Amino acid sequence: MTRGPGGPGLDVTGPDPELLALPSPPRQERTVTVVLMAVTAVAALWMAIAVFGEARYALSPGRPVDVGELAPLRPTADLANRYVRAVALLGTHGALRYGRAAEGDSFRLAPVAGNPGVWVEIRVPEGFEGPRFVPPSSFAGRLVPFKSAGIRHARLAAEVEEQTGTAVPGDAWLLIDGSSPRASRWAVALFALFLGFAGWNLFGIARVLHRVRDTRDASAAS
Numbered sequence: 001m002t003r004g005p006g007g008p009g010l011d012v013t014g015p016d017p018e019l020l021a022l023p024s025p026p027r028q029e030r031t032v033t034v035v036l037m038a039v040t041a042v043a044a045l046w047m048a049i050a051v052f053g054e055a056r057y058a059l060s061p062g063r064p065v066d067v068g069e070l071a072p073l074r075p076t077a078d079l080a081n082r083y084v085r086a087v088a089l090l091g092t093h094g095a096l097r098y099g100r101a102a103e104g105d106s107f108r109l110a111p112v113a114g115n116p117g118v119w120v121e122i123r124v125p126e127g128f129e130g131p132r133f134v135p136p137s138s139f140a141g142r143l144v145p146f147k148s149a150g151i152r153h154a155r156l157a158a159e160v161e162e163q164t165g166t167a168v169p170g171d172a173w174l175l176i177d178g179s180s181p182r183a184s185r186w187a188v189a190l191f192a193l194f195l196g197f198a199g200w201n202l203f204g205i206a207r208v209l210h211r212v213r214d215t216r217d218a219s220a221a222s
Helices: 017-021 027-058 156-164 186-221
Strands: 002-004 007-009 065-069 082-087 096-099 106-112 115-124 138-145 173-177
Touching: 027 138, 027 186, 096 156
Parallel strands: 065 082, 115 173
Antiparallel strands: 002 007, 082 138, 096 106, 106 115, 138 173
16 A cells, blocks of 8 residues: 555555466466357347347337238338338238247238238237138238348248248248337347347456456566
């Protein structure tokens, strides 16, 4: 301790000798820690990117854009990730029924009759699925290119081809019926969580590396 202008205080002009006397953490364990934190940060960033589209959609206007009939529709970039209202008859060729973990409702995916470039996903409430189920002909939801639909639909096009033998065009669009901006606000929370988790791990890596550098500098000075 040294006495400063205002009285006794800590000497902050140099490294603490007691801290320098502490043994350095094992190099192998330190390397493993940094690697694990880096992998975690990369994974969190990847997840943040994966939900970014849905998070951006959740902040879009809550009034749907009326696009009319889907059969003649050729979506353009201005309709990407937009809340739309449309009408259409769904085809049966390539239609797929599937479920998701922890959800009692089932889902159906089908192309628009007369327009294989636009597909519609509809949610079937639990207990309503069956041979007599009649799909709706009017829809309101998120319109997005198939490739940008998000993590929940990442393998959907591949599943259609594997299970039905029908190839989804590479430039196909997907209308997710019932997915309003308000219903997608969970994605905003997830995006912030993953981004914060990635930032925390990157900050931890910087602290570890900074401490290693300070230790080396102090050793070289002595």
